[in-house]
Amino acid sequence: MRLLDAILDANQRTTAGKAPPLAPGEFADGLPLVALSCIDARLNHLIPEVLGVPESHFIWLRNAGNIITSPMSSTLRSLALACAVKGGREILILGHTDCLVRKTGTMELLGKFAALGVARARLPENLQEYFGLFASERQNVLKAVEHVRASPLIGPRVPVHGALMDIATGRLELLVNGYLALEVTTSAAHSAAASAGETTPAVTPSRPAPESKGDLPLGGMKVLEMDISDLKIGELAPHAEVVRSEPSKAAVEKLQLAAAASPAKPPPVPSDAIPSLKRLVDLARHYRIIGGDGKHYGPVPATVLLRWISEGRIDAETPVQVDGSTAWVKLHQLGDALHRLGGKRK
Numbered sequence: 001m002r003l004l005d006a007i008l009d010a011n012q013r014t015t016a017g018k019a020p021p022l023a024p025g026e027f028a029d030g031l032p033l034v035a036l037s038c039i040d041a042r043l044n045h046l047i048p049e050v051l052g053v054p055e056s057h058f059i060w061l062r063n064a065g066n067i068i069t070s071p072m073s074s075t076l077r078s079l080a081l082a083c084a085v086k087g088g089r090e091i092l093i094l095g096h097t098d099c100l101v102r103k104t105g106t107m108e109l110l111g112k113f114a115a116l117g118v119a120r121a122r123l124p125e126n127l128q129e130y131f132g133l134f135a136s137e138r139q140n141v142l143k144a145v146e147h148v149r150a151s152p153l154i155g156p157r158v159p160v161h162g163a164l165m166d167i168a169t170g171r172l173e174l175l176v177n178g179y180l181a182l183e184v185t186t187s188a189a190h191s192a193a194a195s196a197g198e199t200t201p202a203v204t205p206s207r208p209a210p211e212s213k214g215d216l217p218l219g220g221m222k223v224l225e226m227d228i229s230d231l232k233i234g235e236l237a238p239h240a241e242v243v244r245s246e247p248s249k250a251a252v253e254k255l256q257l258a259a260a261a262s263p264a265k266p267p268p269v270p271s272d273a274i275p276s277l278k279r280l281v282d283l284a285r286h287y288r289i290i291g292g293d294g295k296h297y298g299p300v301p302a303t304v305l306l307r308w309i310s311e312g313r314i315d316a317e318t319p320v321q322v323d324g325s326t327a328w329v330k331l332h333q334l335g336d337a338l339h340r341l342g343g344k345r346k
Contacts, residue, residue: 002179003030003090004161010052011172022052030159031057034079034088036144038066038096042167047094050170059088065101066093067132068144071151080153090178091148091158095141096165102137109133138164138175145176146288149296156294157182184290184319184328277309277316280334286323289314289331299323 001009006022024031033053037043039062048058059082061075068075082088104112106127110120124130134140145162148154159178165171281287287305288298298321308314309331316332322341329337 003027003033004092004159004174004177004179007033007051007053007092008172008174011050011170014050014052015169015171021049021054024054024057030090032059032086032088033057033090033092034059034061034082034086035092035094036061036063036066036068036075036079037094038062038099038101039064040096040100040167043096043165046165046167046170050165050172051092059086065099065132065134065140066095066144067101067134067140068093068147069129069132071147072153073147076148076151076153079148080151083155083158089158091154091160093141093144093148093160093162093176094165095137095144095163096167097137098167099137099140102134102140104133106133141175145178146296146299149181150298152295182294273316274309274312277331278306280331280338281305281309282322282338285338288321288323290319290328 003022006027010022031053033051035047035051035058037047037060047060048055051058061078061082063075070076079088079091083091109127109131110123113123114120127133132140134143141162141164145160148160154160159182160176161174161178162176164173164175166173281302283302286299286301288296288300289305289308290296305314305320314320314331316330318331319328320331320334320337321328322334322337325337325341327337
């Protein structure tokens with residue numbers, strides 16, 4: 001049983017009575033858990049007890065509304081540091097019902113600021129965007145998970161879960177299973193490697209380690225020219241020419257290992273396949289994709305998706321999700337996915 005499954009099981013037992021916390025030794029690969037929740041004081045007596053996670057293995061971050069506004073926001077920097085510095089292994093975005101931030105509209109917020117002596121002229125023009133105001137607790141959690149998963153600050157093998165807690169009972173509703181998202185990512189990476197005639201070695205998550213004198217030295221290296229115009233979304237750039245005076249044997253070996261671990265550039269999308277892929281796109285919708293690096297991109301408008309297809313940055317096997325849907329399909333299956341949603345290309 002993995003950590004998330006154990007948390008859900010413990011939550012069911014705890015909210016139904018009293019249950020002992022999880023045994024940390026049984027979930028060493030998933031602990032400590034990094035959780036982002038709201039600042040609502042009603043959560044103080046619920047967390048982390050209703051999760052079954054001992055306080056000593058629980059890194060608790062809080063902000064108003066558990067809001068994340070972008071993949072590079074200050075909240076995401078804190079999540080990244082919690083993983084890199086404090087050794088967090090999994091991330092949980094934890095929303096709750098009856099959220100007061102969700103109940104607060106822009107006009108009401110202006111009134112509350114005015115009561116504090118803050119004039120409208122001193123506030124950002126777009127309050128909705130600046131404060132990340134939302135109309136649905138569930139959608140807010142889903143959006144936060146997407147920002148975390150798309151952030152370059154978060155390791156691609158860190159599971160990012162999303163859940164909603166009933167503020168009255170402490171009962172959890174699972175919204176995003178981070179393990180499944182990683183499985184989709186891994187499957188996509190394997191497919192890309194297979195299409196390139198390569199095999200992808202299995203990897204296991206490792207704890208962050210501080211820099212040491214055995215790390216690859218970068219001093220004296222000069223990166224020359226690199227052309228990234230033909231790269232696919234999420235694809236690593238081809239190795240640039242590196243000039244170094246008198247490289248050490250250890251440095252050469254590390255460079256060789258790094259080259260062996262880098263995925264090869266997938267074959268270009270056949271020109272005759274591009275029009276058929278573009279015909280699948282509904283111009284009225286937004287989309288998310290998973291790049292070859294396992295990162296999530298989007299949501300982006302249809303015009304951007306069409307440009308990526310034209311440039312060969314995504315192909316028929318690229319995982320894609322229509323905004324508003326929870327299902328991931330391959331790009332060549334997009335037509336069927338839109339049909340199930342009642343959409344068509346306009």
